Amino acid sequence: MLARYLGLLARRGTAPYKPQRLPAKFDNVIVAMSSGVDSSVAAALFAGEFPNTRGIYMQNWSESQSLDDPGKEPCYEKDWKDVNRVAEHLNITVDKVNFEQDYWIDVFEPMLKGYSEGSTPNPDIGCNKFVKFGKLREYLDEKYGVNNYWLVTGHYARVMQEVESRQSFHLLKSIYKPKDQSYYLSQIDPAVLSSLLLPIGHLTKPEVRDLAKYVGLPTAAKPDSQGICFVNNSQHGKFKNFLKHYLPSLPGNIITIDPESGSKTPWGKHDGLWSYTIGQKVGLSMPQGDPNYQGSWFVSEKLKGTNEIVIVRGRDNAALYKDTIRIKSFASMCSKEDTIKALQDTSALTLQFRSLQDPIQIKSCTLRDPATGTAEDLDITIELASTQRAVAPGQSCCLYIGDRVLGSGPISCVK
Template sequence: MLSRYQRLAHNRLVEGYVRHKFPSKFDNVIVAMSSGVDSSVAAALFAGFPNARGVYMQNWSKSQSLNDPSKELCYERDWKDVCKVGSHLNFPVERVNFEQDYWIDVFEPMLKQYECGYTPNPDIGCNRFVKFGKLREHLDAKLGPGNYWLVTGHYARVMKATQTGEAHLLRSFYPEKDQSYYLSQIPASILPQLLMPVGDLTKPEVRQFAHELQIPTADKPDSQGICFVGNSQHGKFNKFLEHYLPSQKGNIITIDPESAEKTVWGEHEGIWSYTVGQKVGISMPQGDPRYQGAWYVGEKLLDTNEIVIVRGRDHPVLYRNFLELKNFMPLGDQDTTRQVVNQSMLDGKVSIQYRSLQTPIRVKNLQWNAEKMTLLLEKSQRAMAPGQYCCVYINDRVLGSGIISSTCVK
């Protein structure tokens, strides 16, 4: 299987890049295993290496007891699956507990962002502070800094630039599953020792490998939810957050574009439970042509704790072409990255994503100073919400990301 994977990967190089050297036989190889099929196949690729082993991170164990105390905790089910895969592959696995770190570095900051009315993404924080933060500290202490390869089952790629020899993070070969957006805040210093072999494969190929090797998780469904809620939809996620965020009622309103007069149509339980562009289930007078159809969150007025709604999914209020980012973190040296951005802007190669798996959005103009980054887009985009991460790319390379602080039309 390993040689077949290497042949596939060799034919899927990106122009201007070469691959990492593959680990030597007796190198330390650590595979971060989540219990899913992707990380299980990544483990299978290295199961024959004498110093290879898996590690399962337990980052959360509270949510299931809040939702249904009778159910087996999800981390226990996942750990059992990891053990089954390890036993099947004759591959040693261990479990580490980073719950306290996750709570302090990911969960509490997320709650604060929601309380401020923003739309955060905890998965990006988890990758930065836990999966590629605390786990790395743990492995550095155990094996020595830089004395191991870290392998994950992410759909993204790490390659070396032929001109500079630098390790860069790139989009996955299989765009339908690309996870580079979620990795845009990881430390650049981990890239030289990071391997993401699944990023060279398609999902059907991963499933095929898993079936050929009879891996116990071959048919396990993909996880679709946030780690502390599970495979959840928006409504269930809000129910979960109610345990941690206070109810602060406010008005749901429309604003007349000519007179600026406000009309109250209902009440919300907390401004944190809505995001810009979200459909609002509110009763409007459908007999009046002015109010027929579906209504959406157009704006959140934080000062007055009000939600402004607009009629129609494609209402002009929902579209903006200019955004400001705060706390932009480049995935590499800042001065070098700035030079690359400036040159790539001239070549028209810079794009962004403010959601995972969306079509890249071309950038018309980009300004970057110590305080913020501003971007003028070629086309207006729908529902860019403050608090969302915005990832900046040059072609398929991830340059870094920052948090959207404001948007407007220019």
């Protein structure tokens, strides 16, 4: 059955792309195993067909255990045990590497800095860029040699090669859109694509579960992970409470602004600009007897200069909707020339500033100083075809051409 699925991968081509590549029989195949069912099935697909398949487990976070129940087994230790059980079942060896320091410096600290300044960063994108497809590749390059191995992961996305080119590899959405993770991979180094295999992106979640049961994997019934890894591991649950342990309290006013006079009225206090996100409902006690204040109130803006959070009434208040996004550091997954060409035909482009949201149509793209910069630091202003709710600075904005990822970058400002 596994061989049949490998054959299925090799036949599921999507024009204008070739079918999925597979390693040669005795190539080195390294599977990044997280203990979840997706990476376990990815390992199973290759373990029986390629003798030089082995697993690798990354321990990237354990700091939150200091906040947890001291008597509770750390999450990373449970995951490591599950990975070993899967590896033993598949008769492959598995290595363990610790990238906690790299994660802290390259992902966690920048995330804290972003939140402290009032933005909404995405640590999962940073983890993929700097750790899972950054530090891990450096480690494997040193151990096996550059271009001497294939890296396999359990992400729901695809790497496809253009039919007309021997060099052009592109990152595409998963065929199973409810689990697509291409958004989270949109800032990885495109140089890794030529030796990266994402078999799960060619399958549906039900197919993955069926395969896990068929092979008898110990993780076949393991629930999917939810949320950011370090919040999952925390007994506090909610992200705001988690951040309190790492960010200092910097109280400021929660205010309304009169649209005519511009005068400000304070209604409460916040612990810091990081304590609320754009579009979030605010649980303040407003004078419900006054028809001007009845209903729910939502965060519409953060004023960094005065440390104030602005709220407006109603979930669909016009102040919550924006139609222009600027990305000062857009990192493209293709050459600068190809990126500029793609930005000129907005009819083929869509945008997402959250994972799994419906694709958003684009009205126009303006590239600032196109003669300067590289494909890794383009400055783009995007006008949307329709206003969108709760677009926030710091969120990653990913551009697509159909299912193909063009690239992404953090939103610097919206209007």
